[in-house]
């Protein structure tokens with residue numbers, strides 16, 4: 176069903192925001208709609224923010240961008256942390272894969288977060304990728320098809336309830 180990503184992002188970011196981490200949201204409009212499962216998309220963002228914080232010891236800032244262009248909505252999570260070594264990049268989305276570097280040996284995890292992210296994003300016919308530089312940080316970006324409200328021919332209206340769940344009401 177239709178999901179407005181902007182309030183969903185706001186909600187997840189609010190859960191992570193604390194004295195130690197400052198998470199900034201940048202969105203180009205108050206409504207950016209995609210089609211999908213809001214709980215699973217929330218989990219994608221949660222896993223990406225979790226990594227951004229966990230692999231950024233000493234950096235207190237994360238930036239989340241939500242934008243749309245040419246029929247695609249993109250959601251990115253940028254950190255200023257450890258970065259991802261060149262030789263780990265191909266396997267990063269593989270189940271149970273973890274980077275075994277001295278800089279992160281003390282940081283716990285199972286290696287499932289990104290495998291789940293990839294599975295959910297691909298289940299939404301979307302794409303996920305990243306850019307990273309060692310010692311400077313990483314940006315994970317996912318792209319989904321934008322859901323155009325105007326394409327619905329006036330037959331349908333969409334609104335959100337308190338849980339930010341989009342509801343589709345067929346008018347008669």
Ligand code: ATP
Pocket residue numbers: 226227230231254256257258259267272273274275279283284285286287288289290313
């Ligand atoms: P889990 O998410 O299951 O608790 P995890 O964080 O180790 O465990 P993934 O989220 O799949 O597993 O990430 C795989 C590996 O990729 C991590 O072990 C980490 O080394 C590296 N990684 C992921 N995100 C980042 C990031 N933002 N910055 C630096 N390294 C990262």
Ligand code: MG
Pocket residue numbers: 222225226284287288289
């Ligand atoms: Mg993780």
